[in-house]
Amino acid sequence: MTRKVIGLFLLLLATNVTHAANQADLAKLIKLASTPTTKGLDLSNSDLRSYQLTGKVDLQNANLSHVDLSNANLEKINLSNANLSYANLSNAKLSGANLANANLSYANLKNATLIEANLSNALLNHALLTGANLRQAILNRTNFTCANLNNADLTKADFLDATVSSATFINTITMGVLHYDSVIDSQVNCGE
Secondary structure (H helix, E strand, O other), X not given: OXXXXXXXXXXXXXXXXXXXXXXXXXXXXXXXXXXXXXXXXXXXOOEOOOOEOOOOOEOOOOEOOOOEOOOOEOOOOEOOOOEOOOOEOOOOEOOOOEOOOOEOOOOEOOOOEOOOOEOOXXXXXXXXXXXOEOOOOEOOOOEOOOOEOOOOEOXXXXXXXXXXXXXXXXXXXXXXXXXXXXXXXXXXXXXX
């Protein structure tokens, strides 16, 4: 556990001083990382804008609901089973990230980079994915009900048994999409 704390501390030191993250939230991250937990870290409602979480940080099972991770670097981070509902991940770098079974309901992923990300069984209902780059993403059994994928790039993404009910795909790049014939698409009311 000590290595994990030292690693997180070094990541915090390496973070650009001009970032917009809330220093109290960063301190909370260090404190929570040093405490063993089976539930995962609780960073809900934190302000971690432009934060660099590259490396071996494990956010599996973390509660990141309502967190601001806009412009954050989360490449190759393990976010499986994490709660990212209502999170702001606009312009975030999530290439190669593991988001399997994550809850991204109502999340803002506008212009996010999710190249080769694993979103299997993830909930993205009502998520905003306009301009997102999902090239070669694994979207098996992902729920996109009422999601906005306008202007997104889905080149060679794998949609095996994904649900896209009432999702919007205006000007979306769908070249080489895999398993689209297995997609579930039924009309649902997206109103609140």
